[in-house]
Amino acid sequence: MNTIAFKTIGIGVTFSPNLEANINEAARFALCFGSKLVLIHVGEASEQKSKAFQKFLSPFKTKNLEYEVLFKSGNPVDVILSSTVEKKVDLLIIGALKKENFLKYYLGSIARKITRQAKCSVLLLINPSIERVPCKHIVVNGLKDPKTKETVTAAFLVGHKLGVDKVTVVEEIDQEEVSVNVDDDKSLRKSTIIKERLRLREEARVKTILSTIPANYTKDTAIKSQPIFGKRGYSIGHYAQVVRADLLVMNAPTKMTFWDRLFPHDIEHILTELPTDVLIIQ
């Protein structure tokens, strides 16, 4: 459980219109978790650039934010990835664009490449803002996976720190597990019974996970468990969008090959259609 303490938070920064918002979000996050913030800029160091960063960071200095600005030139993906390892960053924040170009998907945008290859947890922000937008509802996956326990714990940790009202654990149940095809009234009844049984099974599983979470993380939040039947990895994003969740917490993908990108599944779906802010726990 110590693995998700978020001691060092990293963020890649460029001079884009979103710069101030990105820095503000990252700094707030770092303050919240009491962690060190590392700004990674791909490019040559210069007086002017440092000044700009300092300007945005100065409001947080008074709040005792520990930070570091790193200048390094090279391939953006490589630079950011190597810096995270070097500085022992355990949460990387990436400001994402809400809609990415259709063609870019197959080429792979920088953000996506980093997300896929990062060894640490990644937080994708769709709407970074200068002022703080309160985070009220977190949706976390409750897949049957060894990583899930850690992910759910992380979700509650983040929820606790950010003061969210509600955490929903979503169990995605593959349609194939409901082995009955609905043809008529009889098979409909049968499939409804099977679904109910699966739902109870999944809920019991989630309950055991929830019982291991420290009580002080959960005491002020409403906990809901929601089974959904649908495509794994895709439906949860859809669900987060429907319930207007502020943060979606997910397991990191286990493997990633060329075929996974061509026939997207799990996390790849989320990357193409970011439903909300997404936190991927490594």
Added chain:
Amino acid sequence: MRTKETSFRGFIKALPQNMFSGLVVSLIALPLGLGLAMASEAPPIAGVITAIIGGIVVSILGGSYVTISGPGNGLVGVVLVAITTLGLSATYAAIICSGIILIILGFLRLGKLADYFPSSAIQGMLAAIGLIILGKQFHIMMGNKIVRANGIEYLIEIPNTIFTVMNFQDKSLIYAALAGVLSLGIMVFYSKIRNKYLQLIPAPMWIVIISVGFSYYYELILKMPNPISGNYMVPAIPNIQEILTDIPTPNFEMVGTLPFWSSVIALTLIASIESLLSIKAVDKLDVQKRRSNVNKDIKALGLATVFSGFLGGLNVVTVIARSSVNVNNGGSNRSSNLFHALFLVVFILLFSTELTRIPLTALMAILVYTGYKLASPDVVRRIFTIGKEQLIIFFATLFVTLKVGLISGIVAGLIATFIIHIVVTKSLSLFIKNILKPNVLMFKEEDGSYFVSVKHFCSFLNFNMLKSKLEAIPEQSDVIVDFSLCGFVDHSVMENVHDYQELFHKKGGNIGVIGLEILGTKSEHPFALRRLLPLQNIISDNKTKRQKNLELIADDFELTYKPLKSRKVEFLENFIYFKTKKIEHIFNQLSAKKDPCRLFDITFSEGEFIAKEVVRSTMLFIKTSKTLPAFTLDREGLLERLYVLAGYKDIDIKNHADFSKRFYLRGENENAIRSLFNDELVRFFESNAYYHIESSKSGVLIFSKERVASIKEIKALLDFGIRLNKILSQH
């Protein structure tokens, strides 16, 4: 085990009723079968063989409940093309192959093929089939057989044929044409005459009976030969021995050729589309609201088609008109389909020679009417109200089907629809990017209701995803379908969702559709909003005389008069009378807030397709202060006595022999009904005019005839209702 036993007992109990309904259906199936086969230039008996095989096989193996199977009108065009290009015996081989493909489709669970076709394109294709039938058979009906290259040319020749008929010199041809025109008249006006004795025999059978009677009249009484030209009589029907010995051998020599397979594909496509549409429509009519197993039915239809092809029959499909007649006559399970087949066997055994007394022109009149119904201006008008772009799809499909062929037609419809969708949304990437995504999310909320959210777009291309989710929800539940994350929803989806709404509503559930408002205003979506607009027509000042008189009555009885159409008809849904009928709307309402009485004109339809009858009637609804046991009270006539024989029950009231003799009373809860019908109530009924009276949990429904009542009748009806309510509330 107990449920099985009771269901078996129920089956036995319903058997006489199903037998009766099978008989009525066979009366239509016989002339239609002969006509459809002849229209496709197959031997006339092929149609009857199809119906017999279909009835037997599908009733045993099928997955639907009240459908009737046999030769379909949609297939006439395809079979015709197959026979002209391949020859008869190779066509039988193509039919067998298409049956095998249907079985495979059923096993692959691809029976829902029809879901992938936009509904306007299907409408266009059906209209084209209607025009092909109408165009070709019209000339035969008029006694002027001609041969042309394609459907359009036959249609263009119609004025010419009328002109030729006007100048006929040959008396036998004039008689032939007269028989055709008269028969068409019977088909058109039959549904307008609401007489229960007349309606007992379906219109096509009346044509058969009258023409056979006419032929006997000449032979036995006038001792003259039949005046109708021999060329325009039904050719000799083989008797049963000949049928069994002369089974044609299918010719598989052309199996390697392209025209053979294009025929097979067309046959399969049309057979499955026609069957699926029919099954869907018939499921809506089912009194017991059961859900048909489509894939099982497709397998059974495929197997029946294979048998039929080997025995000299055509493709077996589910047919809508005959199925709706079946429902209306009390068919409640598959045994009626079996009985329909068995009665056809009996007819062929006993009357095969009598059938040659039917003029061909009369038989073709039935088909002309069928064709007209498929392509009637009503269809065009309905599609136009949905949207102009739907009309483009409709006509694109229609013209290509007529000019080139069925497969090209449906492909043209698909392409036209897709192009229109791109033009409407101004985005191709919306479709390409998202077509394969599992865009529908369904989950059950804590309160037990279901939430379905649809993303990106929802059209005929990916409706199956939404459909499979909706299918998996028990129909008793509350469902919310949210389209707010959707950029585009097409007409086919709206129509299908509307069907699901009706289905859920009937079974006690509910589907609420949300998120379309945003869509409509954001993208000025043409299909979505149009479906949501309430149907309100404005009759401003040009009221009819009857409407003005209704206003006077309203004043008299201290009621308010509302002439506008209203769709709020939920209070009528519990009445048994409306179980097999579809209520369109009520209008000319007389009601008052506190008054329990509510008088209105109502429009409802009965049956589907050629058996569809739109009925307008005046009814009185009384909201009773107490719940009454459900009962139906009618004047007892010959028909009601027949019903008793067919398994319906008449409840007799003790000490009121006269009442029991004159009235036909039925209902589930006999004891409660007996205690309700006390001396006072019985005397009231005995001393007043006869009405059809029906009660349900919401109230009492009273009407006298299945037509709009006159002012005088309305006054009598209101008076009767008020007095009846007084007695009932004293109870």
